[in-house]
Amino acid sequence: MTQPAFDETIHAPIRLRICAMLAAVESAEFSVVRDSIGISDSVLSKHAKVLQTAGYLDLAKARRTTWLSLTASGRAALAGHLAELRRIAALAELTGPTGPTGLTGPEG
Amino acid sequence: MTQPAFDETIHAPIRLRICAMLAAVESAEFSVVRDSIGISDSVLSKHAKVLQTAGYLDLAKARRTTWLSLTASGRAALAGHLAELRRIAALAELTGPTGPTGLTGPEG
DNA sequence: AGATTCACTTTCCATGATGGAAAGTTAAGC
DNA sequence: GCTTAACTTTCCATCATGGAAAGTGAATCT
Numbered sequence: 001m002t003q004p005a006f007d008e009t010i011h012a013p014i015r016l017r018i019c020a021m022l023a024a025v026e027s028a029e030f031s032v033v034r035d036s037i038g039i040s041d042s043v044l045s046k047h048a049k050v051l052q053t054a055g056y057l058d059l060a061k062a063r064r065t066t067w068l069s070l071t072a073s074g075r076a077a078l079a080g081h082l083a084e085l086r087r088i089a090a091l092a093e094l095t096g097p098t099g100p101t102g103l104t105g106p107e108g
Numbered sequence: 109m110t111q112p113a114f115d116e117t118i119h120a121p122i123r124l125r126i127c128a129m130l131a132a133v134e135s136a137e138f139s140v141v142r143d144s145i146g147i148s149d150s151v152l153s154k155h156a157k158v159l160q161t162a163g164y165l166d167l168a169k170a171r172r173t174t175w176l177s178l179t180a181s182g183r184a185a186l187a188g189h190l191a192e193l194r195r196i197a198a199l200a201e202l203t204g205p206t207g208p209t210g211l212t213g214p215e216g
Numbered sequence: 217a218g219a220t221t222c223a224c225t226t227t228c229c230a231t232g233a234t235g236g237a238a239a240g241t242t243a244a245g246c
Numbered sequence: 247g248c249t250t251a252a253c254t255t256t257c258c259a260t261c262a263t264g265g266a267a268a269g270t271g272a273a274t275c276t
Contacts, residue, residue: 006121008121011119011121012233012234013114013116013119014234016196017196019200020196020197020200021200023200024200030252030253031252031253039235040235040236040237041252041253041254042235042236042237042238042253042254042255042256043234043235043236044253045253045254045255046234046235046254046255047234049254061243061253063243063244064243064244064251064252064253065251065252065253066252066253078200082197082200085193085197086197088124088125088128089128089190089193089194091128091129091131091132092127092128092129092131092132092186092190120262120263122263138223138224139223139224147264148264148265148266149223149224149225150224150225150226150227150264150265150266150267151263151264151265152224153224153225153226154225154226154263154264155263157225169223169224169272171272171273172222172223172224172272172273173223173224174223174224217276218275218276219274219275219276220273220274220275220276221272221273221274221275222271222272222273222274223270223271223272223273224269224270224271225268225269225270225271226267226268226269226270227266227267227268227269228265228266228267228268229264229265229266229267230263230264230265231262231263231264232261232262232263232264233260233261233262233263234259234260234261234262235258235259235260235261236257236258236259237256237257237258238255238256238257238258239254239255239256239257240253240254240255240256241252241253241254241255242251242252242253242254243250243251243252244249244250244251244252245248245249245250245251246247246248246249246250
């Protein structure tokens with residue numbers, strides 16, 4: 001199974017949204033992704049290129065539209081990153097103060 | 109209950125770790141946080157200041173050590189951010205390709 | 217008391233990310 | 247051939263981030 005691994009390429013806010021969105025589908029149109037996330041052409045284009053360069057995204061041009069899809073590697077990296085986020089979040093969700101370490105402050 | 113809200117201040121990798129770590133306890137020593145996360149003095153000091161300026165972190169000096177603790181506002185912001193991350197992640201976890209929108213690519 | 221150490225804090229500096237705007241590119245349509 | 251649609255690149259300005267080193271102030275030592 002997927003092991004937790006923090007991935008800075010995926011972590012960036014916009015790229016995290018792009019990846020999460022694409023994870024649920026086989027592929028999506030450039031314009032749909034752009035509008036769903038609410039960013040400009042140039043910004044999506046640039047972030048898509050970063051993901052593509054990392055081997056996480058595939059850009060397929062069909063006629064006039066470009067279809068974006070995660071590669072197997074991209075899906076794996078996203079899964080790993082989400083696992084790591086859950087791991088980090090789990091620390092925080094031991095229901096607040098006075099957790100497992102029992103650390104207390106100066107006035108404790 | 110906490111509503112999902114993406115928080116850029118918290119999202120930065122190191123600050124996310126700091127917040128998640130502090131969420132589980134009442135407070136922790138500067139040096140413990142620094143070593144747990146594996147960063148330098150100056151980096152923790154600077155990130156702590158960012159969180160403090162945002163009203164999320166409290167710095168209390170007791171004798172020689174500084175204790176870090178999340179403020180109520182910080183806990184709320186972290187909870188909101190984690191909720192948003194879960195929301196985003198949920199999109200990705202509808203078990204991969206061929207999700208709810210049924211979008212398919214050029215060869216579909 | 218003065219020197220030293222500890223535990224951070226700030227400054228300095230260099231690099232890399234990020235975004236908006238505008239210009240550039242290319243296939244498709246008229 | 248000219249225009250349009252749909253991106254891609256470039257240009258530019260700003261901000262974030264980190265390491266190294268200098269600075270600060272409260273202990274502790276001699």
